[in-house]
Amino acid sequence: MIKILFICHGNICRSPMAEYTMKHLASQHHLAHTLEIASAATSTEEIGNPVYPPARKELARHGIGCAGHHARQVTRSDYDDYDYLIVMDSTNVRNLNRIIGGDPEGKVYKLRSFAGVEGDIEDPWYTGAFDQVYQQILEGCRGLLTQIEQKMGKL
Secondary structure (H helix, E strand, C coil): CEEEEEEECCCCCCHHHHHHHHHHHHHHHHCCCCEEEEEEEECCCCCCCCCCCHHHHHHHHHHCCCCCCCCCCCCCHHHHCCCCCEEECHHHHHHHHHHHHHCCCCCCEEHHHHHHCCCCCHHHHHHHHHHHHHHHHHHHHHHHHHHHHHHCCCC
């Protein structure tokens, strides 16, 4: 079982979009049984809240549901429990490192790096660009899935 935790600031926009997009892709690739996929926040601001309505609508436009999601904060023990801790931007990296105390095992990645891009995924809470964010998340998730399939010897 490969465990993936997507992380953003509040766990109501980008990280749940990544979580449910990756679950959708894993199902399409018949890998849902080999991947554990979740998401979390670096802040406590949105704890317990569902996916933000514009993010939920964008996922629904692509046939992806996210019912039952409730925002939670990442914990120090998540570092030990997950193989990949995937953040959306540089601020998430900084805040995550404060929570987990560093990344000695090299488990923390920016999502766009799996699409060959070094940039951040901007927070659509502020930009309103949920469609653009979805496309960046999709590209990153596809790249991550390809890497995982290669590690598993499926390609």
